Amino acid sequence: MTTIPCESYPMIGGDGAHSYTQNSAFQRSVVDAAKEMIHQAVKNSLDFKNPSFSRIEAFRIADFGCSTGPNTFTAVENIIDSIANEYDGQDKNNPPFQFQVFFNDHTNNDFNVLFMNLPPGRKYFAAGVPGTFYGILFPKSTLHFGHSSNALHWLSKVPEDVADSKSPAWNKNSITYSGSVDEVSKAYSGRFRDDMNTFLSSRAHELVSGGLMVVILPCLPEGILLSETTIGMNFSNLRCCLMEMADSGIISEEKVDVFNLPIYYPRIKELETVIHKNGCFSIEKMENMARLMKHVPPTVGAVTSHTRAIFQALIKEHFGAEIVDDLFERFAKRLHQNFYPGNLENHKHLELFVLLKRIGCK
């Protein structure tokens, strides 16, 4: 198995006003909602009597796509608390595990900030692992629990065809596959299938037999187009601002035409198909977490900061750092004028909680 070449766009580092650390309240609500589901996952699906878990020196957990915290710390604590409780219940005679936690993200993630933010008094040994999760990051069969929250909708790269004016998949009028021609959607979904398959095969290599993998991933509900969701509306808002700036001569229209986000929100069926085809994991649970999530009514400020924290690196690289302030001022202004139309409840994407268990493998 080879690591696929991967473009990477880190969340904004540091802990300033625009940082991911300060602008990840949505991701926090996801992590909080997952707590009970992780507890149930450990209770129902982790079998400490499995030979893979006997006489291990340490229980090893990895968070794939951890960013800079603090959400990754909360997620990891939820996992450890659940395991410690449950193991104590199942095998009172054995000493409790020592936990070793690996925080993984791209090499250009701000690991210095991540390490500075590590909770004092934590109950685990911490390590950072740099590199794309679309490839093998650990020795064979050395992990017991994998976790990835709000990370796998980032593709390894934009499908090449969509930025090629000679291809039928050229995506001139959009920065995503929303509202686009069929070829664009196909190029995006093809990239997602390949990436997800590589992710699963890599984790299958690393996890012990019987090991668990929690994937939390935004998905599109059946029958709803990306352009009909609030996320899709944000993307189209962002593109309108870029076009406005092109019209004013601040950036070139050609640059906007070839700008595409390496992001894909799969349908549930699509995800199931990749997992089954890959064959290394059984699906133990698949459930929309939206009902468990604390509803935080979006404000213009929050949506703008959140969008900026996530996409600033991408935009800087493509258009240059000097346009970023201007772009997000326009973005906020457009949101003020025209917040989301209609009933927001109809425009939500799903937050899918997927529990996978490592089975015998090819």
Added chain:
Amino acid sequence: MTTIPCESYPMIGGDGAHSYTQNSAFQRSVVDAAKEMIHQAVKNSLDFKNPSFSRIEAFRIADFGCSTGPNTFTAVENIIDSIANEYDGQDKNNPPFQFQVFFNDHTNNDFNVLFMNLPPGRKYFAAGVPGTFYGILFPKSTLHFGHSSNALHWLSKVPEDVADSKSPAWNKNSITYSGSVDEVSKAYSGRFRDDMNTFLSSRAHELVSGGLMVVILPCLPEGILLSETTIGMNFSNLRCCLMEMADSGIISEEKVDVFNLPIYYPRIKELETVIHKNGCFSIEKMENMARLMKHVPPTVGAVTSHTRAIFQALIKEHFGAEIVDDLFERFAKRLHQNFYPGNLENHKHLELFVLLKRIGCK
């Protein structure tokens, strides 16, 4: 065992003109000289038939005090090449190990630069582990090989008494224990003994029985005072420059009086005594590497850059960032006027290579 509170002063990060990355040629010559000794250590002291090494999923190596590279990468490659060769010779029927390497340094080390510099095409899985090595950093019995080069002469902190004007150990006229009163030397050597004992007990917890630990450490030859070595002369040069700046009113004399370096160069006997008293390791080898080291005649520029890369963080914290350029210009000027007197060969410290093996432990 508890982690002792620890002050930390990272080498200069990044890869600019003053960075550690660009100013660690001396450390490089140490790593190069250690290559053959590591090869012999693996050949003579690593027993793959020891139950600790049977059926392991991964061979785990940690470098304690790795800084930002590139020397840590060379050291780790030397270890891996030696093990891969030797294991192949001892047990041809078993598949080769997968290697996992943990790079450890203080939390404020520049791990971002370390990760960016990781060699492409490396034969190991890499992870960064932030935190002082004067404390436990890994789960019990999960490491097979430890390494620490030119790091253990950094104490966890300056002994408190030496900055206390009411103590008999007050170190008013020096920034180290060189040429000082007996009480100062005692305070420093006491701190070293405690720190080294904590280091050994921590590594004893982490290493498997039969696991190896290589420590490379600058030491003082018998009968030579620190003030008589070139290192000691650098320290006294640095203090003269600080006093000069105090005389000119740039910094306060009181601040110079309480400035002390948390650095200690033990005698060989002193080191042996701590290791024996600790009782967790056998000494497999102890040898001065100086004869193996490439002799690079020191230039004023190299000595100045090297000293700055190592001590800038400490000086910044104590006196403020604004004095650093001035200080090292004075330092270079003084070196020009009065480079080291006498025969340099008589003024070398030892570079001690110590090979330890984990034995049954308290």
